[in-house]
Amino acid sequence: MESDAQWPTTIFTKTLTERISSSRVLCVGAGGIGCELLKTLVCSGFQNIELIDLDTIETSNLNRQFLFRKHHVGQSKARIAAQVIKSIKPSAKIVAHHANVKEPQFDLDFFKQFDLVLNGLDNLEARRHVNRLCMAAERPLIESGTAGYVGQVSVHIKGRTECFECSPKPTPKTYPICTLRNTPDKPIHCIVWSKDLLFMRLLGRPDDVTDLDEGSSKAEGSSSVMSAEGQAVLEAEEVAKEDLSTFLRKEGEEPLAYAVRIFEKVYKEDMDHLIGMEELWKKRAPPKSLLLASLLPDIESELKGALKESKPGATACKILGLNNSNQKWEARDNARVFLCSLAMFVSQRSAEVGSMIFDKDDDLAVELVISASNLRSICYDIPVQSLFDGKGMAGNIIHAIATTNAIISGLIVVEALKILSGSLSALRSTFLFEHKKAGNALIRGNMPEPPKPGCMSCGQAQLHLRLDTGTTTLSYLIEKIIKKRLAVCVPMLQCGEFFYEEGEGLEEDEVEMYQGLLGRSLNKLPGGGLHNGSILSVKDEFQHFNLELIISHVSDLEPEDAPEGFILEGAIPVAKSGMEATAAASTTTKASGDSNLPANAARLPAAPAEDEDEDAVVIIVDETAASSSAAAASTRSNKEMDEGALPATSIMTPSSSVAVGSALKRSREQVVEPVASSADKGKLKKWKHLAGDNPDEAIDLS
Numbered sequence: 001m002e003s004d005a006q007w008p009t010t011i012f013t014k015t016l017t018e019r020i021s022s023s024r025v026l027c028v029g030a031g032g033i034g035c036e037l038l039k040t041l042v043c044s045g046f047q048n049i050e051l052i053d054l055d056t057i058e059t060s061n062l063n064r065q066f067l068f069r070k071h072h073v074g075q076s077k078a079r080i081a082a083q084v085i086k087s088i089k090p091s092a093k094i095v096a097h098h099a100n101v102k103e104p105q106f107d108l109d110f111f112k113q114f115d116l117v118l119n120g121l122d123n124l125e126a127r128r129h130v131n132r133l134c135m136a137a138e139r140p141l142i143e144s145g146t147a148g149y150v151g152q153v154s155v156h157i158k159g160r161t162e163c164f165e166c167s168p169k170p171t172p173k174t175y176p177i178c179t180l181r182n183t184p185d186k187p188i189h190c191i192v193w194s195k196d197l198l199f200m201r202l203l204g205r206p207d208d209v210t211d212l213d214e215g216s217s218k219a220e221g222s223s224s225v226m227s228a229e230g231q232a233v234l235e236a237e238e239v240a241k242e243d244l245s246t247f248l249r250k251e252g253e254e255p256l257a258y259a260v261r262i263f264e265k266v267y268k269e270d271m272d273h274l275i276g277m278e279e280l281w282k283k284r285a286p287p288k289s290l291l292l293a294s295l296l297p298d299i300e301s302e303l304k305g306a307l308k309e310s311k312p313g314a315t316a317c318k319i320l321g322l323n324n325s326n327q328k329w330e331a332r333d334n335a336r337v338f339l340c341s342l343a344m345f346v347s348q349r350s351a352e353v354g355s356m357i358f359d360k361d362d363d364l365a366v367e368l369v370i371s372a373s374n375l376r377s378i379c380y381d382i383p384v385q386s387l388f389d390g391k392g393m394a395g396n397i398i399h400a401i402a403t404t405n406a407i408i409s410g411l412i413v414v415e416a417l418k419i420l421s422g423s424l425s426a427l428r429s430t431f432l433f434e435h436k437k438a439g440n441a442l443i444r445g446n447m448p449e450p451p452k453p454g455c456m457s458c459g460q461a462q463l464h465l466r467l468d469t470g471t472t473t474l475s476y477l478i479e480k481i482i483k484k485r486l487a488v489c490v491p492m493l494q495c496g497e498f499f500y501e502e503g504e505g506l507e508e509d510e511v512e513m514y515q516g517l518l519g520r521s522l523n524k525l526p527g528g529g530l531h532n533g534s535i536l537s538v539k540d541e542f543q544h545f546n547l548e549l550i551i552s553h554v555s556d557l558e559p560e561d562a563p564e565g566f567i568l569e570g571a572i573p574v575a576k577s578g579m580e581a582t583a584a585a586s587t588t589t590k591a592s593g594d595s596n597l598p599a600n601a602a603r604l605p606a607a608p609a610e611d612e613d614e615d616a617v618v619i620i621v622d623e624t625a626a627s628s629s630a631a632a633a634s635t636r637s638n639k640e641m642d643e644g645a646l647p648a649t650s651i652m653t654p655s656s657s658v659a660v661g662s663a664l665k666r667s668r669e670q671v672v673e674p675v676a677s678s679a680d681k682g683k684l685k686k687w688k689h690l691a692g693d694n695p696d697e698a699i700d701l702s
């Protein structure tokens with residue numbers, strides 16, 4: 001390849017055309033981005049594509065994963081996508097793998113077969129895994145993500161640009177979908193339930209499958225031995241499925257009587273049924289059901305008059321005199337708003353009933369959703385939200401948008417063509433915005449960052465781990481720190497004479513010996529144990545990943561500082577180049593419940609780093625609970641601003657965000673805790689200014 005071919009004139013060369021048709025491309029993910037990407041690739045002349053996806057097609061994918069049809073539901077995404085693409089472009093050779101990209105068959109040699117690796121993934125763990133293999137195999141990786149109207153594409157080439165893990169990504173907290181359906185413990189859980197499940201059942205299209213309706217217990221169901229809790233969840237859902245028609249108004253039913261019936265079904269009968277699922281409440285407090293008769297002893301006289309006098313266009317709050325939208329209502333007022341708003345929908349807006357979609361600008365809909373959510377919160381002893389706050393949370397749930405996926409897929413192919421044509425200096429990290437930025441641009445390209453020397457994936461990294469070596473077991477170290485925090489798949493540990501490994505190829509007696517070590521505290525491991533100052537080498541041969549953990553023994557870690565019992569710190573040198581003028585920056589992230597940044601978090605997280613894929617539901621909210629991480633992020637970003645450093649990857653970070661993702665696809669919801677701060681806004685302004693200076697980097701879509 002010529003080292004610095006002139007882009008975009010190279011696009012018209014015969015050489016590039018030939019390279020396109022002869023190159024071998026690996027696409028990881030055949031979902032929202034994957035479907036669009038495959039189409040764009042074959043339409044651009046790519047002929048040799050392998051495709052990996054472990055998911056099967058679900059009804060709720062069909063609105064945007066356009067290669068799939070209703071009769072494909074239940075089948076492999078990878079196989080059907082390959083089959084459909086081949087029918088569009090018979091000359092293309094598409095190999096489909098219905099498998100998890102983390103399986104051992106997709107090893108270094110597998111990755112080395114390809115000229116390009118293109119990610120359309122929906123979870124951070126798989127992204128990090130693919131990144132490590134691409135870095136090890138020295139294959140260019142083009143990474144992508146979308147969330148609502150925004151999206152981004154980044155290019156990662158070993159030794160030339162930063163890798164996917166050079167910049168920290170927020171590690172999402174994951175909640176099984178049954179949390180939303182059966183065991184919520186945060187206001188947002190109740191709001192998502194109210195908006196996506198209850199509202200849709202009451203007023204949406206009867207055949208609309210909501211994220212929460214579908215596949216909700218697959219995770220539990222797929223294991224051969226189902227837990228008692230899993231069984232209880234399944235039973236609870238079976239009941240819920242049978243009862244769908246009871247959400248609809250019966251013929252001749254009075255609006256208020258209908259609302260009362262729904263209240264009693266949802267907050268009394270269904271709740272009592274759930275309370276009866278004893279398996280669910282072994283480790284947590286059961287909810288309580290609500291008795292309407294005790295909340296509103298005289299419903300008729302309280303509400304009927306008000307409803308009668310209400311004029312079209314009125315809202316429940318208006319007729320009830322609840323004029324302060326910042327007030328947090330008591331159970332009684334929530335019940336009044338719920339009953340009135342539902343009754344008003346069926347009496348005054350009956351033409352819309354059966355086809356509604358929640359709209360945050362529809363006051364009556366907001367009142368219904370927030371009062372319903374608050375009533376559920378009361379059942380579960382979760383703080384209620386004011387109408388104003390709840391509206392913000394409900395209104396910012398961002399659903400996947402097919403157009404965004406299509407644009408991002410096009411941008412992935414543009415970067416792929418630059419790589420194939422050798423126009424490496426033209427490579428850009430590309431951002432798609434919801435609203436036009438300076439220069440009327442919706443899409444902006446930024447020079448990729450150089451690799452970070454201390455990156456644990458593409459550089460040689462040492463992390464500092466502080467914990468109590470006398471009480472922490474090897475099992476805890478491996479599961480919670482090495483596998484969960486460092487995303488290592490198959491760990492191999494060594495410190496002096498202590499050695500531990502997992503994976504295939506071990507003799508039975510070795511497996512037994514290693515398992516025998518798991519329950520031991522770190523200071524009691526063979527070879528003298530791990531102590532203050534021990535350096536533990538952590539390797540994953542499969543990921544071609546290695547780093548050193550420098551261990552400090554601390555016996556009195558404060559639970560506030562280290563709720564998980566350890567603190568992981570990393571010193572990340574910052575490369576001197578371009579706008580970056582700093583010699584080094586050091587950052588600490590605590591292993592705290594609300595800050596799940598990777599240990600090498602020296603920068604704000606890229607957004608949308610997680611759950612950007614087609615099934616993502618991103619909720620942008622302000623949650624005070626995350627103040628410590630927000631403060632940490634704020635400190636970092638201020639520092640970077642002062643020093644003139646400007647991480648491209650932080651541009652799309654919302655002021656704070658909670659991403660609830662991929663209910664459909666992975667049968668669980670993921671929440672990314674708020675991490676960024678208002679300092680981002682300043683940074684964004686600054687970036688716009690800088691980017692605006694270079695018209696070459698702005699693509700005007702207007």
Ligand SMILES: [Zn+2]
Pocket residue numbers: 162163164165166167451452455456457458459
């Ligand atoms: Zn890196």
